[in-house]
Amino acid sequence: MFPRLNPLTTLTAAVAVLVMTTAAASWAVSLTVAVGAVLLSAAGGTLRRVLVASAAIIVPFWLSLLVIHGLFFPEGRTVLASWGPARVTAEGLSFALEMGLRTAAFVLVLMVFSFSVRVPELVAALTARRVPPQVGYVLASTLLLAPLVAARLEKVRQAQESRGLVVGRGIGSRAAAIRLQMVPLVLGLVHDAGIRAQALDARGFRSAGPRTSYTEARDSAAQAAFRLVAILLALAAVGWRIVESLSAGSLAALSLSGGGPG
Amino acid sequence: MIADRTGATTLLASVASFSYHGDAGPALLGVEMAAAPGTLTAVLGGSGSGKSTLGRLLGAWVLGGRDGTLAGSLQLDVAGVPASSRPLAFTGATDDPRIDPGAWARHVGYVPQDAASMLSAVRETVEEELAFSLENRGVPRAEMVRTVAGIARRTGLGGLLHRDPATLSGGELRRLAVGCAVVDGPGVLVLDEPLESLDQAGVRTVMELVHAELALGTAIVVLSQYADALTRAAERWLVLKDGEVTAAGPPGQILQGHALAESGVVITSPEPDAEPEPEPAAESGLPMPAPPAALPLPVVEARAGTAAALELANVAFGFGRLPGSVPSEDSMLLQDVNLQVMPGEVLAVTGPNGAGKSTLLRLLNGLHRPLRGDVRVAGESIAAVPTGLVARRLGLLFQHSHDQLFERTALREVLFGLDRLFAVGAPERARAALAAVGLEASENAHPHELPASGQRLLALATVLARDPSVLALDEPTVALDAHGLERLTAAVSAAAGRGAAVVLVTHDIGFAKAHAHRLLRLDGGRLLPH
Known part of the structure; x- marks a missing residue:
């Protein structure tokens, strides 16, 4: 609805x-x-x-x-x-x-x-109201960040478990696992962001001119x-x-x- | 000018030298190349030869000044745009010309080796992703809709326009990345390893796409470490080794020489379908012939009597529609999988993209848990055993090295978790594993800075260092050049020689036939004899 x-x-x-x-x-x-x-x-x-x-x-x-x-x-x-x-x-x-x-x-x-x-509809609606595309992108990537971080964290966890990390049920064990996962998580996200920036550049994201929107924001x-x-x-x-x-x-x-x- | 190009485009590159900021030596030295309308040029080279750097320079994903020091020139000659034919000369000085990557991409489309990194990550459907660069240029919506429809036809994405890009298969994702690159109608297309990790169907669609683009007059440059069906169709080859051109000319001439082998280029069959349907006679030449198989599959005769290193009994698995839910019977990915792998046996499993090959391997160490049936490693069920403990006996090589590597240096990467297994001598073991894959000189390198082949070998070293009694290798040949393949082959036979069981899933039938005792095919959720 x-x-x-x-x-x-x-x-x-x-x-x-x-x-x-x-x-x-x-x-x-x-x-x-x-x-x-x-x-x-x-x-x-x-x-x-x-x-x-x-x-x-x-x-x-x-x-x-x-x-x-x-x-x-x-x-x-x-x-x-x-x-x-x-x-x-x-x-x-x-x-x-x-x-x-x-x-x-x-x-x-x-x-x-x-x-x-x-999210694309929200960005489209904002674009239609002349909100700068960078703001729209930041908003969109923020709304989509949680699943991205969760997916990345899951991958780090799987990689570490496959090499012998055992995460027990105790709070201490979990805290130790989190400590092991945070640095790889952040470094991985930063690395991904660097690559993403090159792709966004090549796809004209930084261009200064007016934008249009493929997604139609329905309104009445x-x-x-x-x-x-x-x-x-x-x-x-x-x-x-x-x-x-x-x-x-x-x-x-x-x-x-x-x-x-x- | 959107879907149809303004005119024929020629790209001339003359790289006297290019070095990344912070690197001691140049990544490219004295490389000259031309991409002319309607022609296919292949830049071949092994791992670390500099071909990906060349591709990124051509596509302005890497810029002289911002990313490194470039001396040389780039010249884009677009028919009908007189100002375009002026060469851009770079000296490495601060007053060098600056390329706007967005404007450049309208003439030169670049598709990276990892197709997923082409995506904006903020669009939820294929059509929105295709339209992203059109939106950024302010193309009116009606025109965008027409262009997206045209590109979808050209790239065979018509049926996928409403899909979430994150759910596409490897071949579909590659086509989407190419679609994103050609949506602006560039006259030059640069493709980095466009066939990597694709199954037969994926290879076919990408090859068709390349030939269709050539017919439209696009100048295409393919960067690859394979002398395969696609690159053999090129008019001209350029062979790189350590950043320098070691051979250039028509393929027929270069195939006669040694440049390919020296650089580490993998020479494969000239047939486009590198996966011929196996004939019964073809299997008789295997080192340890598999008897005619009926399920449950028989063990290798030579080892009969010993206990299986790995056993799957009536395993079923599927993904529910929602995370955590139980899938219905007809949506099972794997059904009634029975398998025994003996110590010292090398088993290869093939099958199309999406058949569940990677899922099968993830069941072996408990990253996925079977819905029915049992997995036994060295005779013990792994049900309720945490993955971290199963990992003492079973080493898993992930499909994507990117998912497996998380440490700051290559040595730390191999050392992770090793001290838990070996109280003494863990650093020595780690160094030995790095040496076994030829990375002894890179122990302080950041894993992400290694070339794709190096990352793959590093991931392999993390498995080898643990001396597992079962090796589960997911597409181990992907991204490896000829030298890397030799290291892999040696590692697999050494592991089997000391009595480890090896299960590898691959779409590379040639490799599977040459190095496995037994071949199985995963199709329709079941393991079948090949």
Whole structure:
């Protein structure tokens, strides 16, 4: 269902939802957005990949939130349990829950976007808006970097295992393996990039003139209108948040959750 | 002017000398060559002869000034463009002319030895990849669509336009790389080892493409270490050794002399199909004749009674549609594979690109795990044994050296993991393995700086140093020149001589017949007698 939309439309929608979620600063809104993102990815057929990639980011983050805010939350008043300096407070837990849900919503929305967008279409849409091609290339190669790095890392691992490297289940063994793989990974990527630069040169990538795009970015008046509305809604949400924070006289709330209006 | 060229183009190159920055000696010295419209010129030479450097200079992938010091001249003569015929003279000084690689590529298309490095890596379909340089030139979309369709017809990519370039086979990828190079309608085409690692079908399509381009009036330069069907079709040969021309002239004349052998050029059959269908009579001349085979395949008689060094029992394997999923029965890549390889036996497995030959070898050390059946190395099942432990007994040579080499120097590369196997004497073993493949002088070289043949031999040295009881070699002949092939042959017979089992998969039937005791063919997921 996504491919029929202009990638800028999905990008605008994703950013607007994230801005509004931040502005709302409510666990219920964050939860709704996260569930919505999961449903969208299920409808788009990317559920498994979205969940795996999101979990890789969210789970360690949640754990750190739980340790930092669940156990050590200076503003916490309602103490549920305590071990020496560590105090589990209701306020700390609820803060960890709220931040955790908001992060989950962020990561899920971005993952749904990046797994649904066709990168060449996004670049084409940007080219059509006179965004410099170098920016488009950097964006495209960034979005495509993760699979590239993963593939390269897999090759290094296979080469090393085929020569006797045994990666055990323990954390120490894994850390040692990672240390062995990082230098070859980076050197390999740099080497590939050098070759790639020669190919890009030969294929006219550095030429200064105007560009065209083979991929057609589909667009419509309705999508343009939708993007405008989404941007206005996001701005309105930010404005509302600022006004509310100021009226509450709490600058801390502004810096904590309102985000910059830019 | 896109699909059809502006006119006949001639490229004249006169390289008095070229040395890469940081290198002690020149990579090329006194090389003169001309590529004329509608002619095929072959630059032949063994590993390290300088032919790839020459190709990159011709295609402006390597530039005098930026990449090295060039003395000499390049002259591009495009019919109908009077200003083009002025030679660009280089002296190695800072005021040398500067070539814009993008503008140059519109007249001289260069396809590197590794076709994948031609790709932009940010396009998701073949057609988008083909259109990349047209986009960069601002060609209107309607014209681009026409050009891409025309190029797809010319290169036989019509049925693949919507495929992801990362999923193409070797032959398809080579055609895509050529397509990317000719999309701007260059009058000169420079192809570095265009037939490397292609199966028969791939060889045929690339040869057809070359002849079609010649018919269109393109000047073609092929760089190769093989005097094969393609290069034998050239009007003129240029033989390089250590960066210098040792012979030049028509093929017939040069084949009489010694220049090819001295440079390390591999001389193969003049027939385009270098893989004739085997006849039963042809097998009788093998050193250790295989008895008529019925599955499960019989062992070599001379070694009967001893235990198999490697055994596969009813092995089945396939890739699921999604990573981690189980493939359906009809999408199995390998089915009911039964195999025994005895100590001291050399077994060759052939088959078309994509038949699963590399997958078969990866099952042997556990990089892939069979869905059914069992793999036994030296009598012990490797199920649940980590690859790192299987590697004590089985050495795998990867299909692409690029995937196997990861260290900073050749010596460190061979030493990796060696101390785990041999508590004492690992450095001596590593040096001995380097010497066995002729790389004793390159132990401090960066693996990526070695020529393709050197990289292959270094990868082989990493396998040999470990003294495995089973050697699994994936396309070991690819990228090797004649000298490299001699080293490989010696290493294979030495390993078999000390009782190791050797399994090699190759598309080089000639090599397989000459050096294996037994030949099998992998086709339709099954191992069949050849």
